[in-house]
Each structure stands twice: as structure tokens, then as C-alpha cells.
Amino acid sequence: MKLLTCPVNGTRPLSEFIFGGEWRDAPDQNTCTDAQWAAYVHNRHGAPGDKKEWWYHSPSGTWFIAERNTLTDKVARTYLCGKQSVVQEESK
Amino acid sequence: MSMRMPKQTGEWVNRTKAIKFTFEGEEYSAFEGDTISSALWAAGQQVLGRSFKYHRPRGVLSFANHDVNVMLTDGQDTNMRGDVVEVQDGMQLQVVNTDGGVKKDRNSYIDSISPILPVGFYYKAFHTPRRLFPFWENIIRKAAGLGITNFNYPRILKRKRNDYCDVLVIGAGPSGLTAALVAAQAGLEVIVVDENRRAGGSLTYDRAGTEEARTQLEELLVKVANDGNISLRTGAYAAGYYADHLIPIVEAGGITKIRARSVIVASGAFEQPPVFRYNDLPGVMLGSAAQRMIYRYGVKPFNNGLVFTANDYGYRVALDLLDAGVKLVAVVDLRAEGKGAPLAAELAHRGVKIYAGYCVYEALATPKKFGVRGAVICSYDEKENVALTDNAITIECDGIAMCAGWAPAAALLYQAGTGMRYESAVQQFVPEKLPVGMFAAGKVNGIFDFEQRMFDGARAGADAIKYLGLEAPQVSVTQHSGVSPSHAYPVVPHPKGKNFVDFDEDIQVKDFVNAAQEGFDNIELMKRFTTVGMGPSQGKHSNMNAIRILARIRGLPVEKIGTTTSRPFFHPTPIGHLGGRGFHPHRFTALHGWHEDAGAVFVDVGAWTRAAYYSKPGLSKQDAVQEEAMAVRRNAGIIDSSSFGKIEVHGADAALFLERFFAGGFVSQQVGESRYALMIDDTGVLVDDGIASRLAPDLFYLSVGTSNAAAIYREMQRSQQQWQLDIALVNVTGAYGTINVAGPAAREIVSGLTSLDLSESAFPLGSIREAEVAGVPARVLRVGFVSEQTYEIHIPAASSQHVWNALLTAGKPHQLRPYGTEAQRLLRLEMGNHMPGVDTDGLTNPYEVGAEWAIKMDKPFFTGQRSLVIVAKRPLKKRLVAFMLGEGFKGEMPQECNLVIDSGEIGGRVTSISYSKSIGRVIGLAYVNPLKKSPGSEFQIRTDNGSLVSAVVTKTPFFKTQKGG
Amino acid sequence: MPLRLLKFALTKGHPAPRFFRACETPKKSYDVVIIGGGGHGLAAAYYLAKDHGITNVAVLERGYIGGGNTGRNTTIVRSNYLTPEGVNFYDASVKIYEGLSEELDLNLFYSTRGHFTLAHTESAMRTMRWRAEVNKHVGVDSRVVGPDEIAKACPQLDMSCSGKAPILGALYHSPGSVARHDGVAWGYARGADRHGVEIFQNTEVLGIDVQGGKVAGVKTNKGYIATTKVLSAVAGFTPRVTEMVGLETPIVIHPLQACVSEPVKPWLDTILVSGSLHVYLSQSSRGELVMGSSLDPYEVHSTRSSLDFVEGLTSHMLDMFPFLSNIKIVRQWGGMADMTPDFAPIMGKTPIEGFYLDAGWGTWGFKATPISGKTMAETIANDRAPDLIHSFRLSRFEDYELTGEKGAASVGH
Numbered sequence A: 001m002k003l004l005t006c007p008v009n010g011t012r013p014l015s016e017f018i019f020g021g022e023w024r025d026a027p028d029q030n031t032c033t034d035a036q037w038a039a040y041v042h043n044r045h046g047a048p049g050d051k052k053e054w055w056y057h058s059p060s061g062t063w064f065i066a067e068r069n070t071l072t073d074k075v076a077r078t079y080l081c082g083k084q085s086v087v088q089e090e091s092k
Numbered sequence B: 001m002s003m004r005m006p007k008q009t010g011e012w013v014n015r016t017k018a019i020k021f022t023f024e025g026e027e028y029s030a031f032e033g034d035t036i037s038s039a040l041w042a043a044g045q046q047v048l049g050r051s052f053k054y055h056r057p058r059g060v061l062s063f064a065n066h067d068v069n070v071m072l073t074d075g076q077d078t079n080m081r082g083d084v085v086e087v088q089d090g091m092q093l094q095v096v097n098t099d100g101g102v103k104k105d106r107n108s109y110i111d112s113i114s115p116i117l118p119v120g121f122y123y124k125a126f127h128t129p130r131r132l133f134p135f136w137e138n139i140i141r142k143a144a145g146l147g148i149t150n151f152n153y154p155r156i157l158k159r160k161r162n163d164y165c166d167v168l169v170i171g172a173g174p175s176g177l178t179a180a181l182v183a184a185q186a187g188l189e190v191i192v193v194d195e196n197r198r199a200g201g202s203l204t205y206d207r208a209g210t211e212e213a214r215t216q217l218e219e220l221l222v223k224v225a226n227d228g229n230i231s232l233r234t235g236a237y238a239a240g241y242y243a244d245h246l247i248p249i250v251e252a253g254g255i256t257k258i259r260a261r262s263v264i265v266a267s268g269a270f271e272q273p274p275v276f277r278y279n280d281l282p283g284v285m286l287g288s289a290a291q292r293m294i295y296r297y298g299v300k301p302f303n304n305g306l307v308f309t310a311n312d313y314g315y316r317v318a319l320d321l322l323d324a325g326v327k328l329v330a331v332v333d334l335r336a337e338g339k340g341a342p343l344a345a346e347l348a349h350r351g352v353k354i355y356a357g358y359c360v361y362e363a364l365a366t367p368k369k370f371g372v373r374g375a376v377i378c379s380y381d382e383k384e385n386v387a388l389t390d391n392a393i394t395i396e397c398d399g400i401a402m403c404a405g406w407a408p409a410a411a412l413l414y415q416a417g418t419g420m421r422y423e424s425a426v427q428q429f430v431p432e433k434l435p436v437g438m439f440a441a442g443k444v445n446g447i448f449d450f451e452q453r454m455f456d457g458a459r460a461g462a463d464a465i466k467y468l469g470l471e472a473p474q475v476s477v478t479q480h481s482g483v484s485p486s487h488a489y490p491v492v493p494h495p496k497g498k499n500f501v502d503f504d505e506d507i508q509v510k511d512f513v514n515a516a517q518e519g520f521d522n523i524e525l526m527k528r529f530t531t532v533g534m535g536p537s538q539g540k541h542s543n544m545n546a547i548r549i550l551a552r553i554r555g556l557p558v559e560k561i562g563t564t565t566s567r568p569f570f571h572p573t574p575i576g577h578l579g580g581r582g583f584h585p586h587r588f589t590a591l592h593g594w595h596e597d598a599g600a601v602f603v604d605v606g607a608w609t610r611a612a613y614y615s616k617p618g619l620s621k622q623d624a625v626q627e628e629a630m631a632v633r634r635n636a637g638i639i640d641s642s643s644f645g646k647i648e649v650h651g652a653d654a655a656l657f658l659e660r661f662f663a664g665g666f667v668s669q670q671v672g673e674s675r676y677a678l679m680i681d682d683t684g685v686l687v688d689d690g691i692a693s694r695l696a697p698d699l700f701y702l703s704v705g706t707s708n709a710a711a712i713y714r715e716m717q718r719s720q721q722q723w724q725l726d727i728a729l730v731n732v733t734g735a736y737g738t739i740n741v742a743g744p745a746a747r748e749i750v751s752g753l754t755s756l757d758l759s760e761s762a763f764p765l766g767s768i769r770e771a772e773v774a775g776v777p778a779r780v781l782r783v784g785f786v787s788e789q790t791y792e793i794h795i796p797a798a799s800s801q802h803v804w805n806a807l808l809t810a811g812k813p814h815q816l817r818p819y820g821t822e823a824q825r826l827l828r829l830e831m832g833n834h835m836p837g838v839d840t841d842g843l844t845n846p847y848e849v850g851a852e853w854a855i856k857m858d859k860p861f862f863t864g865q866r867s868l869v870i871v872a873k874r875p876l877k878k879r880l881v882a883f884m885l886g887e888g889f890k891g892e893m894p895q896e897c898n899l900v901i902d903s904g905e906i907g908g909r910v911t912s913i914s915y916s917k918s919i920g921r922v923i924g925l926a927y928v929n930p931l932k933k934s935p936g937s938e939f940q941i942r943t944d945n946g947s948l949v950s951a952v953v954t955k956t957p958f959f960k961t962q963k964g965g
Numbered sequence C: 001m002p003l004r005l006l007k008f009a010l011t012k013g014h015p016a017p018r019f020f021r022a023c024e025t026p027k028k029s030y031d032v033v034i035i036g037g038g039g040h041g042l043a044a045a046y047y048l049a050k051d052h053g054i055t056n057v058a059v060l061e062r063g064y065i066g067g068g069n070t071g072r073n074t075t076i077v078r079s080n081y082l083t084p085e086g087v088n089f090y091d092a093s094v095k096i097y098e099g100l101s102e103e104l105d106l107n108l109f110y111s112t113r114g115h116f117t118l119a120h121t122e123s124a125m126r127t128m129r130w131r132a133e134v135n136k137h138v139g140v141d142s143r144v145v146g147p148d149e150i151a152k153a154c155p156q157l158d159m160s161c162s163g164k165a166p167i168l169g170a171l172y173h174s175p176g177s178v179a180r181h182d183g184v185a186w187g188y189a190r191g192a193d194r195h196g197v198e199i200f201q202n203t204e205v206l207g208i209d210v211q212g213g214k215v216a217g218v219k220t221n222k223g224y225i226a227t228t229k230v231l232s233a234v235a236g237f238t239p240r241v242t243e244m245v246g247l248e249t250p251i252v253i254h255p256l257q258a259c260v261s262e263p264v265k266p267w268l269d270t271i272l273v274s275g276s277l278h279v280y281l282s283q284s285s286r287g288e289l290v291m292g293s294s295l296d297p298y299e300v301h302s303t304r305s306s307l308d309f310v311e312g313l314t315s316h317m318l319d320m321f322p323f324l325s326n327i328k329i330v331r332q333w334g335g336m337a338d339m340t341p342d343f344a345p346i347m348g349k350t351p352i353e354g355f356y357l358d359a360g361w362g363t364w365g366f367k368a369t370p371i372s373g374k375t376m377a378e379t380i381a382n383d384r385a386p387d388l389i390h391s392f393r394l395s396r397f398e399d400y401e402l403t404g405e406k407g408a409a410s411v412g413h
Helices: A032-041 B038-040 B106-110 B130-143 B172-183 B210-224 B286-299 B313-321 B337-342 B345-348 B411-415 B448-469 B509-515 B523-530 B542-554 B575-579 B592-597 B621-634 B654-661 B709-723 B745-750 B797-814 B821-831 B865-873 C003-012 C039-052 C083-097 C100-104 C122-138 C147-153 C180-193 C233-244 C307-320 C366-382 C387-393
Strands: A003-006 A011-013 A016-021 A050-057 A063-068 A074-080 B014-023 B025-031 B071-074 B092-095 B160-168 B190-193 B228-233 B247-252 B254-265 B269-271 B283-288 B302-307 B327-333 B354-357 B358-365 B372-380 B387-397 B399-403 B407-408 B419-423 B430-433 B438-440 B500-502 B598-605 B608-614 B637-640 B645-650 B673-682 B687-697 B699-704 B728-731 B737-740 B769-775 B777-785 B791-798 B879-885 B899-902 B905-916 B922-927 B936-943 B948-956 C032-035 C057-060 C115-119 C142-145 C169-173 C198-200 C203-211 C214-220 C224-226 C231-234 C252-261 C269-276 C279-283 C291-292 C328-339 C344-350 C357-358
Touching: A003 A063, A003 A074, A011 A074, A016 B071, A032 B865, A063 B687, B014 B038, B025 B038, B025 B358, B025 B699, B106 B523, B160 B172, B160 B247, B172 B190, B172 B210, B172 B228, B190 B438, B210 B228, B210 B745, B228 B598, B228 B936, B254 B575, B283 B286, B283 B542, B286 B302, B302 B358, B313 B399, B313 C387, B327 B345, B327 B372, B327 B387, B327 B769, B337 B354, B337 C203, B354 B448, B354 C032, B358 B387, B358 C344, B372 B399, B387 B598, B387 B899, B407 B430, B419 B500, B419 C147, B419 C214, B438 B448, B509 B542, B523 B542, B523 C291, B542 C231, B575 C269, B575 C307, B575 C328, B592 B598, B592 B608, B598 C180, B598 C291, B608 B621, B608 B821, B621 B637, B621 B821, B621 B905, B637 B769, B637 B797, B637 B821, B645 B709, B654 B699, B654 C039, B654 C100, B673 B865, B687 B769, B687 B791, B699 B791, B709 B728, B737 B745, B737 B797, B737 C387, B745 B797, B745 C057, B777 B797, B791 B797, B791 C366, B821 B922, B865 C233, B865 C328, B899 C122, B899 C291, B905 C122, B922 B936, B922 B948, C032 C039, C039 C057, C039 C180, C039 C357, C039 C366, C083 C100, C083 C198, C083 C366, C083 C387, C100 C180, C115 C122, C115 C147, C122 C142, C122 C169, C147 C169, C180 C198, C203 C344, C224 C233, C233 C328, C233 C357, C252 C307, C269 C307, C291 C307, C291 C328, C344 C366, C357 C366
Parallel strands: B014 B092, B160 B190, B160 B254, B190 B228, B254 B438, B283 B399, B302 B327, B302 B399, B327 B354, C032 C057, C032 C231, C057 C198, C115 C269, C231 C357
Antiparallel strands: A003 A011, A016 A050, A050 A063, A063 A074, B014 B025, B071 B092, B247 B254, B269 B407, B358 B372, B372 B387, B419 B430, B598 B608, B637 B737, B645 B699, B645 B728, B673 B687, B687 B699, B737 B791, B769 B777, B777 B791, B879 B922, B879 B948, B899 B905, B899 B936, B905 B922, B936 B948, C115 C169, C142 C169, C203 C214, C214 C224, C252 C291, C252 C328, C269 C279, C279 C291, C344 C357
16 A cells, blocks of 8 residues: 555545546637547546646545656655645655 | 484474374374474474375475475365474374375376376367367366365454554564664664564574574574564564555464565575476475474484585585484585585585585485485586486485575565666575665575675665664675575486476476477466466475576576566465455444334445335335335325435535536525536536535535435535635535425424424425424425425434434324335336436436436536537437336336337336336336337337336326326 | 377477467568557457458567466456447357367367356346346346355355345356466467467567558567558557557556465356455466456556555455455466446547557456457458447547446456
């Protein structure tokens, strides 16, 4: 089991967290084509590498963003959505 | 003949406590502390097992759990490892996988037909003609497996613990203990684990005939015992490495999951057998096995022994054998330069004949291959790997100790992602690039000299200290130089084979040659084709030789061959240890006890346990459910709905939030009004639904179905994180109890308990009011899910029983009775209401259930909106309709998920169906071709027995209500 | 003993030739390049050569053949899916499997044991009936059975699951089988090789040359290979390959783990799956209990093992078989599953001309090996996907026409 750092509750075992999938920037739904929208909702950037992801700390009900490398499974930093400046560097 | 020696200093047996046990029906005695193998060997019993494939007799090989020659059952347990399992008084032991006992195994004929069982033989035969394969498979299947599973074995769940430390040291040999001492002296908390019953590693058996090792060990153990920062745990193996230094430690009593800040692997090395014909006979054992036998158990390995060595270690073993009173008939050294070994002179001085540049060409077996009667030795051309048999000589002996070198016990290092390289100075893989926070010391690190191993331990301890941010002195270690502790190629060819590489799987040298010839010349393919390393010991004694043999076959250096992947577990680990206690949480409502007393039959809904129906003597489930439903239609029923998800949305933007989260409109919603809320996901799929009630301009109270509530709340939280609206979400599911009173008499029953005006005009369907019910502050909703006359009463959970009782009392004159989820499902079906998850699946879009009315497409945004724009343009493929079967229907009753058949093809399926007593018909919901959605259309359902039943699409509700229908 | 084994005893040398040639350096060009030397890629190569006479084919394998999910899965073969499209497709695969040992002249130990998907809840029972009805409609033998029939087939099973999840019934699927996974890869490799296909191990694709929307070649660690047709059959590596051609798909990689026990004398004759307890289980011809569970809960491109997995799996094993407390787990391992949102594969043509995709095999790829090879070979040969795989086309996502197999695929391997 890995450890993950919740920006609110600190470093906790992974079993307390739920993976919420890749963060995807939505196209403007009023101007995008159907195909663009279909790609947004269905497709994922599946290749390994650094990703922005949703994670949920279940006991406290905290959603946050983790920047994680999906190849090495190392988390670079975690922060609340929209609060990139308040960052939890992943501890050793 | 007893092989028990006089008491040895430091031995692991307690000679004051005698034990009796039986093996294969015969009685034996032992001392407390003996393992099964040591006890039997002491009694002169050498045939301790049969091999997996050829059923050859086997004895002790590693005596260290690196092989599975000795596998037994006590009638309870299935695969007991005799080399390490302590014998207990009264044990009745049998060898596994024999037909007729270990001495009379009827399957031993397989050894003589081995020429027709070449490597991978099972791929090459038995499949043509096809019809005969089941016959052959049956025979092969009978031969498979080792022990017999005991179906009466008790369900034992071992305890689990969590532990933490600064430094976890794996292996309590000289390097591990030194590392621990150094780290502990720096103030770090250290845990040392070792799989052996006692600490000390090689110091417990490798003595070369002197007392030095024993005193060194005693000194170390005293220091460790006096250091309060060290927790030493023996009989505890590190089972595997998992991310972020999580290492499960397995002991007899259970598992301790240790999360370490740093890890020092000082796990030593497995001694590797040289490969020669009949190296598997009982009486041929590894040198370290012979040493363990002598010093740990006081048992003589053999009487007239021969040492076959390919390194200097064999000379230490020879001295230990002499010390034990073994007559040494010869030391045979594969190396021409062997005579220069430091201890050779001492051996020669003691009259031992040394044959350097010689090999054991083959071991000679006593009848039935039960033991060793001699060895054929001859000169050996190391460079060409040829045994020069011209002047071979036969030496009589009753046992052979084998020393050829070592393979690092590096399983955890590999699992942690250590980059290993092949170091020719020690002819062994050693760590090159260690993961962050991991260190290696001692033999696993390629350091063999005793003093240097201590230094290496100190160095690793210092590295861990520095890694953890403290200061530590520099320790220098001299890398191995001189003669390699491992021989580069200790494999003696023999035209007749039976020179074993893998003792678990009976794999001989020629199997590798033949596998390579067939194209399996990559280490992983070779493993898979020959099954080398795939047995229960997972290659501990065989992988290194396999790599060497493949390298030789391909003419490549060993490092080009690489290794197979190491995986947990280090030793096979019992399911009862790993499983531990199961965790199956259930949530009960505050009224659970009442339901139990009332004869409720429960059903799990998500995490909740709900009353499905109330059983009544003499009534079938079906009838009980119909009665409960009839009560609601005729008078009134009451149900505990406390498991419903309840979420409060507070704040100025509360309506806006719902407007974005759900498909309907909420901004225009009046205080006191309740609205249907439909949740659509990004891709346009209908996820769930609920009721959103406005309690104040800035407060909505949302109730959703039981099973999905947690997920919906989670998604609401996520949306809020993105949208950052001026709201707050509170999950009050557990805080409120929910009771529904439904039926024509519901209004009268509830009105007696509240001052609320329940008249139709003051409190119409689709509204919410706050008032006291039975003296308890409550939120009361008028909902229409099961009946138009339903009051859903939300009260603080702790008051649930009080309000429930008050309602029951008030309802008595009206024949109010409780109903469960089964009746609820029937009642909502009578109303024509679909249930997400029952009448929808993971891909259902809202148009398919006719929910257009609940979607407000002209809003600026809601989740799923853009996808619905696309979905709406596409032709509808199926449509949920309500249907009835014919009056007095008597045929095969269709079941939920029976198919709707349309011109021979699948047209849809039944999602809900039930007989309704109040309607007098079988009614249901089904997906049909959208062309058939109009009331009056007929369609066919295929029942379980294949018959087709006609159904007619019907308007809902199925019965007459105030609003018509 | 079969006579054909006698020749090994009577011949001095080992009378068996190489399964496939040791190809080292690829030619400058091929008619078709197949990326991925697993069961799927090798089967496609075999059928390209055998059914369509296209033999100028290179199979490029980054490691060794069959070393990916072919050699890591728990070898269950079945066709009891949920959608008619799925059932038809997997049924075609089962039919090929049944004669495959003979066709490839290699004993794949294709062993038909019967497959029980246990239902512990009413809603699971509904899904079982749904699958049974669809299966029956298509002509596949599946039916809903009660506890008695399950207990008869597996008397050791605790029908109450230690009181925690009583078994209400099951979907019984008589054609359910297991096979020797390595043999499938090796057999197809040998078959393809004998038809002239060249198989390159230790050959990694570094890029795909696309010019004007068409495939022009493949860059490898052994040089450039010109070709107009490339098949990607790389399971867990799919996103890396599709990225090379700039194609985005719904595929995400989740590890799927499994483990085996020590060998014990065979007692479990059937294949068991429990969705509620997240367990699937069979006993191999070596006597090992082969066990798997659900997917790992988050995306990671790794075959690492986790302790959570084996703790969860074994605790549920004990619920089903309380007497296994002291049976030991020897080894756990993992594979990378290329998951799709609807649990159905992605097969066929792509917007890039000459780039064909055989992917999205998630946790269910092994059972489809023969039919995916056959249909992808047909797709490449005709540049048109056969009707059998129309529902699995990549464009179904843009069309919002997903093929919902989740109910039949999750923990259903």
C-alpha cells in the first residue's frame, strides 16, 4: 500500500483514498463540435507520464488534485482544486 | 542406527525433553526443538520424501527451507516442510505425493520411463485425437499436486499488526546485527527480523571446526540484547517488498505489516548445489545443510563422507564434518588450484585426501536409490567443462556434502526495483543501484569475508543513518578479492543425465539444452517451458544454475542472460495469515431491533441492512409481500426508509448548484416545494435520481436512493470543488431517520401527531414542511413514489423509535402495518415508477426511460447536458414501457431479465415484473422497440422455459388515482 | 503413453526442432508489421498467412513472446457475455479454441470444466438471468442454477460463504474452460513461423511513421521498417503506441493482479467466479489454485504487486473455502490491463490509414485470442472489419454507441 498526502489531512495510507480519474479540461460546450465533446468525455490521455488527477480522501470527504507519474507511481505534489499555490510536496 | 551426536554447544534442541512421533507408521523419538527432518535423520532415516515428477527418493538438501524435498502431512496440515517445522509430541506424519508410502511409492516407475517424458512432453502429446484428451488429462491431473487438502481444516484467522520503525534490518547474521547496532547507537529505532528460530545467521553453523564463530555470536547478541533501540524478532520472515517500504513480516502467530523509513537487506545467500548425476540421492546434501545438522541439532550427516567442493567453503565444511566425527574419505575440488585453499593444508595434515581438479562424476546409489554407496570421481577439465572419465575411480562413502557457491537472497531487493549486476569477482549478482532508502549488506551484497561482512553491516547502518538525516562516520569495506566464493560453472556433464538443477521440478541439465534447441533460449521462456524455479521453493536452489547453463548454451556471459522476475512471497505464506479477519461492514437503522422483533427478513441494500418483508406463520413470502402492499392500497403502511441518502445543500448558490448538478430546474423552486432531481453523468447516462426539497432560499434538502447515496454525495463534492460556488454540502444520512406512512389512511394517522395542516390544498404532493411530529422536530415530505398519499417523515435518528411507535399507535385503528422493500418495489411498480439500477443499467440514457420531462435543456449548463444534445439527435434504440399480461394469466411466469423477442431477435428485456393483487394482473416494466411504446401495443416475452408470453403496453399508474390514469 | 513420445526415448538427439526461427535483424520492409508478440499479435500473424496468404509479415516483440498479459492471465475461456455482440464474438473464439490443439499440433491443455458465476444478491441473480437469456438466444449453453447444483459441482464450497454472503444461485456456463496460456502464444508463433512470418524478440518500436494520414513505416531499436499496414496488439502498452500516431482513445491502464497457491492434489474441478467477493478461481493441471480478483483501483503502468490485493483476495477465499487457512500462496504477480469504459474491446480500423487497433482487452483478452487474431487478420487483409467486430469499433465512442459488457466482464475474466 502506498501513502498519499491529502492537502488537508496530511499523509495517509492509500486505502483511505478513492481515485477519481484524470483531470481533463473541458472544451467550451457551446462552441465545440459533437466530436470534440465526445472525445472529451470518453477519451483519456492514457500514455504513461506526469498526470493531473482527481483523488478523494474518503474519511474526510476531501477532493484534491495530485500530480502523479503513472509510470513510476510517484506523486510530485497535491493541492486543492484551484489552489495550486498551496502545495503539499510529497514526503519521503 | 542413531546419528545423534553428543551435545553441541549452542545447539537448538532440548535434550531433557524427549518427544515421540510416528513417520510413515513407524514410531520415532526426538528432542524438543528438533525439526521433523533432524529427528528422522538422527534416527537414521534418510528417505524423507519423493520428488514431484519422477518420484525419486529424496532426503535433506538445504536444510534451510530452500528446497521442498521433505514435504509431509500430519493428517491436518497439507504441505509441511520437514526441514523447518519443529516436531511435536504425538505427531503422525506421512510423506505427501506418494502412492503406497515413501519407501514403497508405486509411482517410482516414472523415474525409469523418464526418457519418454522429455522436457515439455505434455505439450507434445495427448491432444490427438481430440476426444481422448479428457482421458489423458484425467491421468495427468491425478499425478498433479503435492499434499492432499484437508477439507476439515479449521478456519484460522491469524492476527494482523502494524508496526513502524526507522530502520528495518532483514537478516540477523553478522552483517545485519552489526548494521542494527550501528543504527541503534545513533538513536534510531531498529527492528531486526530473521526467519530462523535463533539469530546469528551463518555464525550458528559455519565454524570450520573452531569455537570462534560461537563466541563472536555471543558477543554480538549480548550487545543487541543490551540495546533498548533494537527489537529483535526471530522466527519471522520478510515475505515481500511493497511500495513505500511496506514489508509484511510473517510469524507463526500472524503478520506484522512494518512501514519502515529505511530498510537494510542483510538476508545472506542461498547455498547452491553443484550439478552432477544423482546429486539428488538421500545423503547428498549442501555443505551448509551438513553444518546446520551438526551444530543446531547435534546430528551427524553421515559416517563416511565425501566433500565435493568448487570453492573454499567446502574446506570449512570438511573441518566441521571432521569435528563431528565423520570419517572423511575425500575432498574433491572441481578447481585445479584447490590445493592452495587456506584450510587445505590443515585437512591434509589431518589425513584427508584432497583431489583437486577432480569432479564427482556421479553419485552411486544403494538399492532403490535410498542412499549413497559411493561416488565416481575423475579429473575434470574446468575450461572445457569435460569430465575426463578415463581414469575414473570409485570411492565408497555414505554421504556427500556439496559446496559450489551462493546465490544472493535478493528477492526483496529485486521486488523493490534494485538494479543488479553480475560481479565476476564473486560470480554473483550484486546490487548496483538501490532504491531510495534501501541498503544491502553482507553476502547479499557480495561481501563474504567474515570481518568485512561486519564492516559492511556497519557501513549500511551508517548509510541508513545519513539517509535519515543524522550524522554517521564513514566506514570503509574492502570488496572481495582473491578466490571467488562461487564457482562460475559447477555443472558436471553426464551422458546419462539425472544431474539435477531444480529439485522441486526434477529438471536436469539436458532439459535446458533441449528447451533451448526448441527455441526457448531466453531465461523467461526457458523458465516457462522447463518450469525451472516455478515450484514451491521458487528457484532458491535452482535459478542461478539455470542462468549459468543457459549462458553456456548460448555462449553469452551470465549478465547478458539476466534473471527472472522476483515476486512475493519469499516463502509461501498461508492464506489464514494473509486473509486475516474479513471486514464486511453493515449499517443498521435505528429501528433495526424493532424489525427483528417483528419477524423481518432482511436484505442488504448497498452497505445497509433493510427489512425486505415481515414473515408471518403460514404465509409464503409472496403472500406476505402481497398483504403488505394491499395494506398500503386499502388502509396504510409504514416503512423504515432511514437508509435513504440525505444531503443538505446550504448557501446563497444552493439552487444554482442543484441546477448545475441535476437535469431539472431548481432556481424557480419555491420554499416548501419538492422536485424530482435526475442525475446524468458526463456521457449522458442516467445515474440516479432523488427528491430535492427547498427548506429556505439558501437550503435544499436532498434525498436519494440507498445504494448510491455515498457516490452521489462524493460527486457533489467534486463538482463543488470545480465550481467553487457559495455553498456547503452536509451529508446527514446518518443523522436523520426516515419513516414513510403511505396509503388512504396516511393523512389521518399523521394528522393526529402534528399540528401541520395536511389538507390537500395546504400540503399538496411535491411539498415539504417543517413541523413537530409526535413532539419531535421533523421534516415532512409529500411524495408519490409508492402511493399518492405518502408522508415521508425525517426526524433526528435518535428519535426514530419514538416516532415510529407513535405512528404505530396512531395507526392501530386504521390497520396500519409495516411493509418492507419487497412491497415497496411492487407498490412503486403499480405506480409505474422506474428505479435506477433496477430498470436502468450502466448505459441507459434518460430518453430511454421517458424522462424528458425531468430535463431542462434550456439551462446554461448542467452535467451531462452537452452529451444529451448529441444523444437526443440519435435514434432511440429502446424504450422502457409499462405492460400487463392478460387477465387471469396462467402460463409460465416471466422473470425479470427475460428477453423481449421481436421477430425472432432480441427487442429488449423485462426489468421489473410482479403479480399485483390490488390490480389483479401481472404488471411490469420492459424495454421494447420504441415503435412499440404506445399503450395498447403488444409484444412477446420469452420465459425461462422458452415459451413466448404476450404482453400489452399500458398507461401508468396501473390503477385509478385522483389524477386519473 | 502416446507413441509420439517414444521417439524421444529412441532417438539419440532431441528430435524436436525450434518452435520458431531466431530472427535477429528485420528486413527493410514488410507488407504488414504487427506490434506485439503476445497471443493476439501472433494469432493475427498466423491467420494473415494461413487464411489470406499474406506471409511477408514481421511480428515485433519488445521482450519475449507471450511475456505480457498472455503469460500473466488466469487462462479462463468462456463466452457467457451480456450483449449479443459479445456472446457471438466470444463464442466464435471458444469454437476455435476447442480444435486449436489439433490445428496447431500443440497440447494447449484446453480443459472444459464448466464455469459458475456465483450470485450472492438478488440483483446479481437478475444479471445472471439476463446473461443466461442472451446466451441461450445466441445458442450458447448458459443457465441459471440454484444452490443445489452448485453444491453438487463443488461440494467443498461453503454455500453461506462463512455467513457473510450466502450464495443464492449462479450462472452456469458449461463450455467454460482453462488452457495453458504460454502454449497458445507458442503454438501460434510456431504456426506463423512455418508460414513464413518473421518473429523478432527484444525488438522495441520507438515510433510510427505516419505521412499524410497514412502509415509509412515503423521505427525500431533495430532500424526503420517500411510498411503500409501496422497492427497494434500490445494490450497494456496500447496508449504508448496510439500516442505514437497521435490517436486518443478511452483506454486507461490499471494493473490486474493474480496469485497461485502451492500445488495440492486436484479437488476443484470447476471454474468459480464470485462478483460480490471479487474472486475467480480454478485449479491448474499442476495442482496450483490459480486466483484473481478485481482490478487495482487506480491507473498505473506497472506490473508491481500489492499487499492489499492479496489480503483482500485471501480473506474472500476463506469465506468461500474456510478450510484453506493453512494452504500457502507461493507467488503473486500483476499485468497491465487496458481498460475501456464499456468493458468491451476496441478492434478494427482507425482514422489513420493502415493503422489497425486490437486493444481494450482489459481483463478479458486471453479468451478472445483466436477470434481476435482471425478477425484482425481479415480486417487487415480486406481493409474492412468483419461484421462480427463492428460493435467493437473505435468510433463507437464518438457515436455514443457503447457495447455494455460491464455486467459480464467485471471480475468475470
